[in-house]
Amino acid sequence: MKNILRRYELLLALSYWLLAISLKAQINSDSLVAVYTQKMHRYLDKENKASEVLSFTKDGIEVYVPATDTSRRKFEFKIPWIEINYFKRFLIFYDSKYLCTHWFPGYPPDEIGEEKSLLYSLKNLKIALDPGHIAGDLETAKMEKKWVEMKKNTMKGIKEDIKLIEGELTLETALILKKKLESEGATVMLTREKPNQSAFGIDFKKWKDSLFHKSLDSAYARGDVSFEERNFLLKKANDTEIFRRFFVSEELKERARKINEFHPDLTLVIHYNVDETNQNWNKPTKKDFVMAFVGGGFAADELDKPEARIDFLRLLLTDDIEHSINFSKYIVNSLSKKLGVPTALDSCAIYLRDNCITTGVNGVFCRNLTLTRTVKGTLCYGESLYQDNINECKALSKKEITVDGIRTSKRVEEVADAYFQGIMNYVKEKKK
């Protein structure tokens, strides 16, 4: 037995050695340096600071822990160009936090690094839908600061105050869209399925009673929460503080984990936007824009954590950004056309100018959000319209129809339909 194993190991070493020689012959490090440098500036490096943690040399990519006030940057690891394709498979297969502590944990399955060929009919597609936020009632919506409340005296033709809950709109949209996609044969996964239910499958109060202490202990052990913050959350924080300062980020990580575990062909994150300059959202705005986000657009301080540098490398070395921009183009075009809402330019909002990189596709921006950074594969983070727009809030507040047992507004159904058409157009185009 021992002999067989020894022989097997020898054979394996020999085949890797031969592979390395043949790869070395094919690698042109100058062109790789040019390609990745250009891509880094184009989509990923918002403040031109990534070169402090990443150096492209003729042998490979060197990664550094960034400098602080008191220390210089420190060498972390290096990926030789000849190993770049192996490395990509690790990035695709393993969680970035896991890779930080288990360097080269074993060889991931062969098929993982291969470009998965879509069969371009919904029948063979796995689609993850993420209805943004959680709230299904005003109390939770206020806790997560995701509601719009218009006083009747601020608008003509309104008899009652208007209250919109973003988490309710996104869930209704996702449930309607799920049915449409399933009727075409797609396999659809929702990160949450009921009002007030989080990605953990329970509401915030149940989470607090059951998972909070355990989650906090492991976040502290991982170094995600400081000693002081942990003590504050355990001893002093009220529910709203626990929700905002800890639960939201833990829940987003759970969404990403569920999506990555599902291995979808496409991921659609569903949100409804507001005009950021319209404080408190209690009077209507005339603005209304559609936009979508994909990964990239890292600010300098967003590369401080080791797992963020791994995510940065994954986005740089794989085609996730390029595929996501192409998918988002179809989604944004369909939303804009079907809903009659213009696509946003980077001058339309401060966060588009300050926190995003334009992609060359109207309405599609690279933005470093938890989900755009950590969800692997092709993703569109959609913002279909402004809830506080004068016409939109009136339309969204009318629960005048029932779709598949879901009481909702015509406008929400139109949004679901526009997403559906966007996905269909993308799939059809890929089929050609």
Ligand SMILES: [Zn+2]
């Ligand atoms: Zn949102």
